[in-house]
Amino acid sequence: MATGRTHRPATRSRGIPEATVARLPLYLRALTALSERSVPTVSSEELAAAAGVNSAKLRKDFSYLGSYGTRGVGYDVEYLVYQISRELGLTQDWPVVIVGIGNLGAALANYGGFASRGFRVAALIDADPAMAGKPVAGIPVQHSDDLEKIIQDNGVSIGVIATPAGAAQAVCDRLVAAGVTSILNFAPTVLSVPEGVDVRKVDLSIELQILAFHEQRKAGEEAAASDGGVPTAAARSDSTDQGPDGDMPAVMPA
Amino acid sequence: MATGRTHRPATRSRGIPEATVARLPLYLRALTALSERSVPTVSSEELAAAAGVNSAKLRKDFSYLGSYGTRGVGYDVEYLVYQISRELGLTQDWPVVIVGIGNLGAALANYGGFASRGFRVAALIDADPAMAGKPVAGIPVQHSDDLEKIIQDNGVSIGVIATPAGAAQAVCDRLVAAGVTSILNFAPTVLSVPEGVDVRKVDLSIELQILAFHEQRKAGEEAAASDGGVPTAAARSDSTDQGPDGDMPAVMPA
DNA sequence: CCATCTTTGTGCACGCGTTCACAAAGACAT
DNA sequence: ATGTCTTTGTGAACGCGTGCACAAAGATGG
Numbered sequence A, B: 001m002a003t004g005r006t007h008r009p010a011t012r013s014r015g016i017p018e019a020t021v022a023r024l025p026l027y028l029r030a031l032t033a034l035s036e037r038s039v040p041t042v043s044s045e046e047l048a049a050a051a052g053v054n055s056a057k058l059r060k061d062f063s064y065l066g067s068y069g070t071r072g073v074g075y076d077v078e079y080l081v082y083q084i085s086r087e088l089g090l091t092q093d094w095p096v097v098i099v100g101i102g103n104l105g106a107a108l109a110n111y112g113g114f115a116s117r118g119f120r121v122a123a124l125i126d127a128d129p130a131m132a133g134k135p136v137a138g139i140p141v142q143h144s145d146d147l148e149k150i151i152q153d154n155g156v157s158i159g160v161i162a163t164p165a166g167a168a169q170a171v172c173d174r175l176v177a178a179g180v181t182s183i184l185n186f187a188p189t190v191l192s193v194p195e196g197v198d199v200r201k202v203d204l205s206i207e208l209q210i211l212a213f214h215e216q217r218k219a220g221e222e223a224a225a226s227d228g229g230v231p232t233a234a235a236r237s238d239s240t241d242q243g244p245d246g247d248m249p250a251v252m253p254a
Numbered sequence C: 001c002c003a004t005c006t007t008t009g010t011g012c013a014c015g016c017g018t019t020c021a022c023a024a025a026g027a028c029a030t
Numbered sequence D: 001a002t003g004t005c006t007t008t009g010t011g012a013a014c015g016c017g018t019g020c021a022c023a024a025a026g027a028t029g030g
Helices: A018-036 A044-051 A055-065 A077-088 A103-110 A144-154 A165-177 A204-223 B018-036 B044-051 B055-065 B077-088 B103-110 B144-154 B165-178 B204-223
Strands: A074-076 A094-099 A119-126 A139-143 A158-161 A182-185 A198-201 B074-076 B094-099 B119-126 B139-143 B158-161 B182-185 B198-201
Touching: A018 A044, A018 A055, A018 A077, A018 B204, A044 A055, A044 A074, A055 A077, A074 A077, A077 B204, A094 A103, A094 A144, A094 A165, A094 B204, A103 A119, A103 B103, A119 A144, A119 B204, A139 A144, A144 A165, A158 A165, A158 B204, A165 A182, A182 B204, A198 B204, A204 B018, A204 B077, A204 B094, A204 B119, A204 B158, A204 B182, A204 B198, B018 B044, B018 B055, B018 B077, B044 B055, B044 B074, B055 B077, B074 B077, B094 B103, B094 B144, B094 B165, B103 B119, B119 B144, B139 B144, B144 B165, B158 B165, B165 B182
Parallel strands: A094 A119, A094 A158, A119 A139, A158 A182, A182 A198, B094 B119, B094 B158, B119 B139, B158 B182, B182 B198
Antiparallel strands: none
């Protein structure tokens, strides 16, 4: 999970558990694939396999939306696509702005997965004057001076931040002040926002760090007992409570 | 959370809860920032605020690692940076390969957050012969024919997939066969891997869809009572079991 | 119309994660 | 030394999420 809500202790919006909401896009993706292959119906077992989840979980998730299946048959693919899209709010057009058109911002601008799901890139914004006017993914980059006007003119309520960490909070503040109420943050910073504004974050390096943890554990298990490879805790005798600063290895790649 | 484990019901590795592991990188980032500002110690309250979490949660998280704080004072920043780095396995060098050097792959190759945390981009791999030899982020792209050799020569155990969805599973299979045991997947597909291989996924559009859901709900709440806002299911009489495609209301508050 | 078979929808139990609230530990001043 | 004040570390309660297992629902065939 590169993601994670920010604040709000997993509130249950309108009866649908947050965990379920997070899985709906997964189901939708699998269903869309089935739809393209003109598959008319699908059982919870099949769909669960395609989405990579447990079938009981899937059925329970769908039960929060209503009774959309037919016992003995399964779920109608097209109908379910529609219901989930509606539930997620994808039947309407969501104009989004991407702020920070570096490598990542450009990648996002070019990402096909947005347009195909009701998201429309209304504008690309960057602080570098040299970028202004230059087209990225067919859309001319605009200067951040005009941020407020762009937001208001396009009725944007969702903003994507792909700036360096240092600029993120300032950009966030401006977006919020201009009326944005949902933010997808790619900058490695914790954003503070007023009540009522949703922030989701994606941190590329966090995922990698979590993988490294498990990778290390795997390596440690194999080498276990054979060498002091990665001796699960206890390696450091707790007597090291002395001056914490100075003398321990302090290697640390960072 | 753009992320999410794949399979494995939140196993507790070596006693450290998965949820805690997922937060360690967050703490590490906040601590690194403090370290750069030469802050010697920090209280759980301060650090929790910087990391965007509850202080009780932070203390409990740290308690799984050991007793690294001093009552009445707080935590020693440098010491904690070292402990968390060690726990996450960041004190060693992790060579990674990035497969699929499109916009996103290039963005990842250029991403500074990797190198600064013990991850070293050992190779960039792409299936397009025209890309071969072309340098991206200072590293020449290699053709995917050599994938196996590259993995083995560099002792790579972590792979990043940034290919189109259609190619992801095939790439994944080759990576795993060549010895990769951890995969970070950016392609919008569910990857199936053998036991013992970890997969984490980051789906850019899923995050946006979750935001759209909440955004819709916010809009619906404001307009509530003024109109037939969001009639929880039951709105659709179940008699509509006919052709699922065409004709249902399609009202949708959104 | 009845029997059988498939698949949904869900009651229930269990476990993980979160949070509260407080006792224990140590710093610091007197 | 002794007392006060700060902050950690954690026991305990609670709530959410997950998965089992099964009854109800409906399709399908005779």
